[in-house]
Amino acid sequence: MANPVLEAVTQRAEEISALGPANEALGRLDDQAAKVLRESGAIRMLQPSGHGGLELHPREFAETVMKIAGLDGSTGWVTGVVGVHPWEMAFADPRVQQEIWGENQDTWIASPYAPMGIARPVDGGYVFNGRWQFSSGTDHCDWIFLGGMLGDADGNMAKPPTSLHLILPRSDYEIVDDSWDVVGLRGTGSKDIIVKDAFVPDYRVIPFSKVVDGTAAREAGLVNPTYHxxxxxxxxxxxxxxxxxxxxxxxxxxxxxxxxxxxxxxxxxxxxxxxxxxxxxxxxxxxxxxxxxxxxxxxxxxxxxxxxxxxxxxxxxxxxxxxxxxxxxxxxxxxxxxxxxxxxxxxxxxxxxxxxxxxxxxxxxxxxxxxxxxxxxxxxxxxxxxxxxxxxxx
Missing domain, CATH: 1.20.140.10 (Butyryl-CoA Dehydrogenase, subunit A, domain 3)
Structure with missing residues (x-):
């Protein structure tokens, strides 16, 4: 079966390539470049079908990313990074999936996963604080995956160390605008993120260990091999x-x-x-x-x-x-x-x-x-x- 996203990207190859200098000058993807990605379905390649995703073979995902990156590096990089987040979101609680994709199946999710924050347990969830670097494509995203370490009651790292992935809406974090000034991949807009005392409910948290060992995919009842x-x-x-x-x-x-x-x-x-x-x-x-x-x-x-x-x-x-x-x-x-x-x-x-x-x-x-x-x-x-x-x- 033909890859519909690759076909759509190929049809707009000249446009993607021509936007490369604009992306670099802006220090993030030009709005038109992001629009082309949305319209092609590139970020929905690994998204679950129940939320408008295509659930393509991971090889097709990689081939499409290569094609886009061959036209413009920053656009390809954002596709590769932001495009993998729906893969993990497929493991998440259905409530947060509905929050993110219920009204707009083209909502994008940023990261990074580096555990640079502390999540202090409270009733019903966690109070989260931290600062992260390298949030690629973040200006065009409305939600974010952030890595954090489980904290104790005093906000210090708990022992044994426990890594978490926490999911936050755009209203709960700050994008630091002047934090991406680099010699390459300038158009990715991989800026810093700051979180101050954000409450993250339990259902928006995934233990990293369950992602790594495959438990999260099994517990979610996913059958497509891509998610395993x-x-x-x-x-x-x-x-x-x-x-x-x-x-x-x-x-x-x-x-x-x-x-x-x-x-x-x-x-x-x-x-x-x-x-x-x-x-x-x-x-x-x-x-x-x-x-x-x-x-x-x-x-x-x-x-x-x-x-x-x-x-x-x-x-x-x-x-x-x-x-x-x-x-x-x-x-x-x-x-x-x-x-x-x-x-x-x-x-x-x-x-x-x-x-x-x-x-x-x-x-x-x-x-x-x-x-x-x-x-x-x-x-x-x-x-x-x-x-x-x-x-x-x-």
């Missing part, structure tokens, strides 16, 4: 797909630019075997990165579709695949940008924007290879990895 993917496969998917899509966009602009370019030596690019070799090698690496990411999530989907849980070792190898695919794609971008000439660095040449966007995307915590590679190696050696932070990205 491990969190560590689903949450990074849109982010990693967007960076690989950005790499594809960089390659496309590089090819268009190099086609008629003549170097300062007078040699045409088409006659320079060294540059041609680099182009082919980079194209192969970016294509391999794409294939690895898509194959990885497809295999995860096939496992859960049989009713079997993905093992910790399989999750570790899956994360290694995600991380390595992104690094491979961005290294390839560096190789072609280094051969694009000085004029590629001019602001009116999109190559430099895609290059900057790719590198900022690479800095996201899910793409840090250290602990992921360490743990995946231990699991393949049949050695149990240590508990604690080492396993947090698996």
């Amino acid at each position: 993917l491990p969190f560590s496969a689903a949450f990074p998917l849109g982010i990693s797909a967007s960076v690989i899509g950005i790499a594809e966009g960089a390659l496309a602009h590089h090819l268009a630019y190099q086609k008629g370019r003549v170097q300062i030596t007078g040699t045409k690019i088409k006659d320079d075997p060294y540059v041609l070799y680099a182009i082919s090698e980079a194209a192969a690496d970016i294509a391999a990165a794409r294939s690895a990411l898509l194959d990885n999530v497809s295999r995860m989907y096939d496992v859960v579709a049989t009713g079997r849980e993905v093992t910790f070792g399989e999750r570790a190898v899956g994360r290694r695949t995600q991380v390595q695919a992104v690094w491979r794609a961005v290294r390839a971008v560096d190789e072609i940008v280094a051969r694009s000439g000085g004029n590629a660095m001019r602001v009116d040449n999109p190559i430099q924007r895609f290059w900057r966007d790719a590198h900022v995307g690479l800095t996201h915590a899910i793409h840090v290879p250290g602990s992921v590679f360490h743990v995946s190696a231990l699991t393949e050696l049949d050695i149990e990895p240590p508990q604690g932070p080492m396993r947090s990205m698996i």
Whole structure:
């Protein structure tokens, strides 16, 4: 079956691409760029069908994110980040689902999940405080997922540490307008969030442990295998797909630019075997990165579709695949940008924007290879990895 969102995006490709400079200048998605995403259904790809969602295969989600990111990095990044939040919202209490989507099925939900707040228990819920960075696409969202730690009666972190995902409406948090001034992915508008003494009722809170171990999906009675993917496969998917899509966009602009370019030596690019070799090698690496990411999530989907849980070792190898695919794609971008000439660095040449966007995307915590590679190696050696932070990205 054809992917209707990918078809809609393809039809509006020129418009999405043309809005890239406006997104960057604004420091957030231009309203028209957000409108195009809403109209295409891009943010509803993983949304439950009972609330107007499409419940597409996660591979189709990743392919669509790559397509959008290849047109404009910031638009693709917002699609990948905001687009995965309906996946977790499918686990939430039906009351909060109705609050969010009851009147408008195109309501967007922001994040971040980093546990930078403290939730103090009170009757019926929690009093929540904290400050978070990197809330991508947040200007266009009316609700938010925020990570927090369970607190005690005095507002200090409770022991043992317990991580929560709390869901808040726009009226309960502040967006810090001047908090996103960066060299790449500027159009994502990934601003800071502040919460002061917000009351969050119990039904708007999901224990993170239940998301990670699949309990939340089972308790919600969800049958679509997409919702039984491990969190560590689903949450990074849109982010990693967007960076690989950005790499594809960089390659496309590089090819268009190099086609008629003549170097300062007078040699045409088409006659320079060294540059041609680099182009082919980079194209192969970016294509391999794409294939690895898509194959990885497809295999995860096939496992859960049989009713079997993905093992910790399989999750570790899956994360290694995600991380390595992104690094491979961005290294390839560096190789072609280094051969694009000085004029590629001019602001009116999109190559430099895609290059900057790719590198900022690479800095996201899910793409840090250290602990992921360490743990995946231990699991393949049949050695149990240590508990604690080492396993947090698996």
